[in-house]
Amino acid sequence: MMASFCLFPWLYMLLVSLNDRPDFLGTQGSIGLSGGHYLAVLTERSLHFLDYLRNSAIVALSSAALGTVIAALAAFAVTRLDLPGKAAVLFFVLAASMFPQISLTGYLFRLMTRLGWINTYQGLLFPYVAWTLPLSLWLLVSCFSQIPKELDKAALVDGCTSWQVLWRVLLPVARPGIFAAFLLSFIAAFNEFLFALMLTTDHGARTVPVGIALFQGLHGEMPWGDIMAASIVATAPIAAIVALFQRHIVAGLTGGAVKG
Amino acid sequence: MMVRIDNLSKRFFSLRGEVAALRGLSLDIHDKEFFVLLGPSGCGKSTLLNLIAGLDSPTGGQIWFDDAVMADADRGVCLSPRKRNVAMVFQSYALYPHLSVFDNIAFPLSIAGMRKDEIAEAVREATDMLELADLLAAKPAELSGGQRQRVAIARALVRKPSVFLLDEPLSNLDAQLRASMRTELKSLQRRLGITTIYVTHDQVEAMSLGDRVAVLHDGRLEQTGSPQELYHRPANAFVGTFIGSPPMNLFEASWREADGRPHVEIMNMRLEIPLHLGQRLRALKGASFLLGMRPENIHAHFSTSSPLGLMATVRSAERLGRETLLHLARGEHRLTALTSAGDFTEGAEISVEFDWDHAHFLARSER
Ligand SMILES: Nc1ncnc2c1ncn2[C@@H]1O[C@H](COP(=O)(O)OP(=O)(O)OP(=O)(O)O)[C@@H](O)[C@H]1O
Ligand SMILES: [Mg+2]
Numbered sequence: 001m002m003a004s005f006c007l008f009p010w011l012y013m014l015l016v017s018l019n020d021r022p023d024f025l026g027t028q029g030s031i032g033l034s035g036g037h038y039l040a041v042l043t044e045r046s047l048h049f050l051d052y053l054r055n056s057a058i059v060a061l062s063s064a065a066l067g068t069v070i071a072a073l074a075a076f077a078v079t080r081l082d083l084p085g086k087a088a089v090l091f092f093v094l095a096a097s098m099f100p101q102i103s104l105t106g107y108l109f110r111l112m113t114r115l116g117w118i119n120t121y122q123g124l125l126f127p128y129v130a131w132t133l134p135l136s137l138w139l140l141v142s143c144f145s146q147i148p149k150e151l152d153k154a155a156l157v158d159g160c161t162s163w164q165v166l167w168r169v170l171l172p173v174a175r176p177g178i179f180a181a182f183l184l185s186f187i188a189a190f191n192e193f194l195f196a197l198m199l200t201t202d203h204g205a206r207t208v209p210v211g212i213a214l215f216q217g218l219h220g221e222m223p224w225g226d227i228m229a230a231s232i233v234a235t236a237p238i239a240a241i242v243a244l245f246q247r248h249i250v251a252g253l254t255g256g257a258v259k260g
Numbered sequence: 261m262m263v264r265i266d267n268l269s270k271r272f273f274s275l276r277g278e279v280a281a282l283r284g285l286s287l288d289i290h291d292k293e294f295f296v297l298l299g300p301s302g303c304g305k306s307t308l309l310n311l312i313a314g315l316d317s318p319t320g321g322q323i324w325f326d327d328a329v330m331a332d333a334d335r336g337v338c339l340s341p342r343k344r345n346v347a348m349v350f351q352s353y354a355l356y357p358h359l360s361v362f363d364n365i366a367f368p369l370s371i372a373g374m375r376k377d378e379i380a381e382a383v384r385e386a387t388d389m390l391e392l393a394d395l396l397a398a399k400p401a402e403l404s405g406g407q408r409q410r411v412a413i414a415r416a417l418v419r420k421p422s423v424f425l426l427d428e429p430l431s432n433l434d435a436q437l438r439a440s441m442r443t444e445l446k447s448l449q450r451r452l453g454i455t456t457i458y459v460t461h462d463q464v465e466a467m468s469l470g471d472r473v474a475v476l477h478d479g480r481l482e483q484t485g486s487p488q489e490l491y492h493r494p495a496n497a498f499v500g501t502f503i504g505s506p507p508m509n510l511f512e513a514s515w516r517e518a519d520g521r522p523h524v525e526i527m528n529m530r531l532e533i534p535l536h537l538g539q540r541l542r543a544l545k546g547a548s549f550l551l552g553m554r555p556e557n558i559h560a561h562f563s564t565s566s567p568l569g570l571m572a573t574v575r576s577a578e579r580l581g582r583e584t585l586l587h588l589a590r591g592e593h594r595l596t597a598l599t600s601a602g603d604f605t606e607g608a609e610i611s612v613e614f615d616w617d618h619a620h621f622l623a624r625s626e627r
Pocket of ligand 2: 305306307427
């Protein structure tokens with residue numbers, strides 16, 4: 001019941017994208033199936049859909065990677081080192097993540113204009129890292145703090161330096177959590193709309209969600225078939241990733257599973 | 261390797277304020293010795309072990325291995341664990357969950373940068389010794405508690421450490437396994453001749469394993485000695501009651517000499533004691549002290565008149581197998597006696613007799 005309710009829009013998308021008639025909305029008659037819209041989306045250069053897809057992939061992958069590395073190092077520092085005021089850092093990060101996105105847009109736009117980073121990958125990369133960091137940091141802090149301290153002690157006695165403890169013991173043991181953090185920030189960055197809309201101007205850096213939304217602008221009328229086909233192509237990888245790694249994400253989110 | 265601990269102290273600064281975990285502790289641990297640190301929970305055993313391993317730095321005092329200083333609070337010296345060549349086994353085993361048994365045991369060697377074939381050889385030797393050869397490919401999660409403990413011991417020994425530290429390594433095992441691991445550990449230590457420091461709160465473990473045992477209480481050393489010494493000549497009331505099971509009876513006592521004969525007064529009764537004990541009582545100075553009597557040195561009789569006239573009521577009888585532990589009452593005083601006759605019934609009036617040759621005259625502890 002729940003599942004069919006959730007899946008209905010997607011099914012509708014699928015149907016529309018496969019329809020070959022422009023007046024698909026009156027669907028009493030026969031529904032002609034065709035891959036025409038997919039072909040158009042994937043081949044027509046003027047739509048730039050493949051550019052958008054590439055941009056999205058690059059920006060989302062690199063921001064997820066960078067964000068996860070930073071979050072892992074920060075989580076190590078917070079859980080393992082003797083730092084003054086580390087609880088304050090965590091709460092500050094949490095508070096910062098509560099800021100509504102819209103309140104940052106004006107400032108971000110001016111910053112990026114100044115830097116000349118409008119419509120570049122790095123112009124999206126850094127806001128995305130900052131935006132996904134609180135979530136991955138909290139995730140990894142909870143993951144690291146569940147690894148027993150005796151494991152660090154054992155590694156130190158076995159001759160490790162602090163870096164080796166992190167690299168050879170903590171990171172491998174925390175792998176499910178790190179993986180979950182990476183996937184969640186990848187998905188968040190891949191789906192992000194507002195920053196991408198504001199900070200990109202054309203297919204040089206524009207990401208898929210914005211690109212699809214702007215299909216209409218390019219052609220005057222609403223090319224629903226193309227929009228739906230593009231949406232399917234763009235969501236398919238995410239859906240596949242989630243389906244494939246669901247177990248890992250859940251395991252990472254719920255922690256545990258690290259007891260020796 | 262000889263380990264010398266000199267006036268060591270450790271204070272923690274935490275949210276609940278300053279905690280003194282060790283207060284000026286001095287110990288000498290001999291080469292090749294099996295040394296046991298015994299004490300109740302929270303007395304600072306793990307803290308001491310961590311300081312010896314170099315996982316933490318002392319706030320006062322020094323630690324020496326032979327004549328090399330490992331930590332000196334005054335000079336701000338504290339060597340990291342990797343420079344001390346110590347090995348440690350933890351209560352929770354602390355195996356690396358992502359590594360196989362082989363890689364767990366090989367880990368310290370690979371960190372040390374040893375060659376692959378040398379590692380394989382050393383791991384084989386260690387696993388043969390601990391009968392782990394069939395489990396090399398398994399992950400820690402697949403092992404039983406006893407097997408995990410063996411892996412942890414193999415990982416510690418594979419490096420041929422100069423000091424071997426164990427922090428309550430057997431407390432997660434069931435009673436049977438614990439007993440067999442105890443003998444195994446002892447013979448392993450004998451064979452390898454590694455100076456071993458073993459932490460436990462279980463006095464049976466301490467007595468059966470240790471060449472010498474140090475009793476810790478509240479961050480201080482109460483007594484060091486062989487298990488026999490601790491049992492037969494406890495230095496104070498804490499050691500007396502902590503060692504021995506069931507625990508020793510303690511009586512508030514005072515003594516005096518009447519008609520040239522020594523008497524002690526306990527439980528509002530004056531008892532005459534053998535002459536030669538007067539010497540020991542005189543040495544105590546002061547008239548009041550604690551009299552310690554182990555339950556096995558208090559004999560219970562049915563006869564209603566005892567030569568020493570000490571009568572008591574049986575509150576309950578606890579059968580321990582071969583023997584029975586009698587919980588006795590005399591007025592508001594309580595005492596326990598161990599007897600091999602099993603037919604004492606609750607509420608019975610019996611007479612008890614002290615075996616004065618095994619009496620302990622203990623000074624009241626200052627604390
Ligand atoms: N990191 C720390 N911060 C603050 N206090 C600590 C810390 N580590 C230990 N303590 C305190 O020091 C005292 C001794 O602790 P320790 O762990 O050495 O006890 P223990 O003898 O090993 O006890 P157990 O048998 O329960 O393991 C305790 O009061 C403990 O609360
Ligand atoms: Mg402890």
